[in-house]
Amino acid sequence: MSPTPTPPARPQPSTAATGANREPAPAAPARDIATAPTPPAAGAEAGLVAVTGAEGFIGSHLVETLVATGARVRAMVQYNSFSSFGWLETLPADVLDRVEVVLGDVRDPGSVTGLVTGVEAVYHLAALIAIPYSYRAPHSYVETNVTGTLNVLEALRHLEIPRLVHTSTSETYGTAQTVPITEDHPINTQSPYAASKAGGDRLADSYHASFATPVVTLRPFNTFGPRQSMRRDSHRHRPGRRGPAHHHPRRPAPHPRL
Numbered sequence: 504m505s506p507t508p509t510p511p512a513r514p515q516p517s518t519a520a521t522g523a524n525r526e527p528a529p530a531a532p533a534r535d536i537a538t539a540p541t542p543p544a545a546g547a548e549a550g551l552v553a554v555t556g557a558e559g560f561i562g563s564h565l566v567e568t569l570v571a572t573g574a575r576v577r578a579m580v581q582y583n584s585f586s587s588f589g590w591l592e593t594l595p596a597d598v599l600d601r602v603e604v605v606l607g608d609v610r611d612p613g614s615v616t617g618l619v620t621g622v623e624a625v626y627h628l629a630a631l632i633a634i635p636y637s638y639r640a641p642h643s644y645v646e647t648n649v650t651g652t653l654n655v656l657e658a659l660r661h662l663e664i665p666r667l668v669h670t671s672t673s674e675t676y677g678t679a680q681t682v683p684i685t686e687d688h689p690i691n692t693q694s695p696y697a698a699s700k701a702g703g704d705r706l707a708d709s710y711h712a713s714f715a716t717p718v719v720t721l722r723p724f725n726t727f728g729p730r731q732s733m734r735r736d737s738h739r740h741r742p743g744r745r746g747p748a749h750h751h752p753r754r755p756a757p758h759p760r761l
């Protein structure tokens with residue numbers, strides 16, 4: 504038997520980054536992210552906010568609500584060959600007047616940076632959300648929900664944007680071990696979807712701990728209402744059934760700015 508090869512020396516991270524010199528890591532500045540007033544962002548346009556996943560179920564309602572509260576919204580819509588802007592196409596013209604649609608993809612760091620440059624706050628909702636489809640295409644869930652969130656966090660960090668609202672899910676808790684589920688319920692990811700969302704959450708936590716990135720994570724439970732997505736149907740697509748185009752919202756005449 505040949506001798507066990509000596510493993511290559513692992514590159515040592517700098518002590519400044521890891522605290523490997525045993526000095527305590529510098530604490531992130533104490534700040535109650537959820538309630539602290541938002542300081543103005545350097546170079547930000549007053550009242551301008553960015554939303555990822557803006558064309559989706561919850562995102563489109565959020566865009567409407569943000570506009571109703573006086574914000575102007577830069578809305579990321581994922582590029583697609585149907586030139587569809589999803590549920591945004593159904594919003595009234597006076598709402599769309601205050602919405603700048605930007606085609607992009609959260610997996611692409613450059614398009615995320617372009618989206619969030621000059622905004623006061625970022626609402627990150629873009630995700631692949633169908634649990635059954637996550638069994639079929641788990642890599643795409645990691646790329647969108649983990650790497651996509653990392654790209655948002657990196658952009659926040661470098662542009663020093665004062666507020667990120669990151670949307671997670673109650674799926675990260677898995678089957679309830681205690682009822683009601685509280686924030687300290689154990690994380691128990693039972694699908695690739697849940698695992699990818701928990702991965703994004705952990706990155707958000709780590710950016711807050713490491714760089715004081717001002718992030719709040721929401722974990723909604725099942726959400727329902729007008730424009731609800733058909734995610735539970737996504738595993739039932741069979742030959743003979745109508746495909747994903749069936750799930751596209753009815754498209755009225757697009758607003759001139761779209």
Ligand SMILES: NC(=O)c1ccc[n+]([C@@H]2O[C@H](COP(=O)([O-])OP(=O)(O)OC[C@H]3O[C@@H](n4cnc5c(N)ncnc54)[C@H](O)[C@@H]3O)[C@@H](O)[C@H]2O)c1
Pocket residue numbers: 555556557558559560561562579580581589607608609610627628629630631632647651670671672673700722723724725726727732
């Ligand atoms: N609907 C629910 O019951 C529910 C419950 C808990 C959490 N959530 C979370 O809320 C958020 C919004 O969910 P939703 O129900 O509105 O889903 P949705 O599918 O309607 O919206 C998600 C949006 O993300 C976009 N998107 C997907 N991949 C993208 C990419 N690579 N780049 C840019 N955009 C991309 C999609 O085009 C879509 O518009 C998600 O983060 C989801 O995990 C939803």
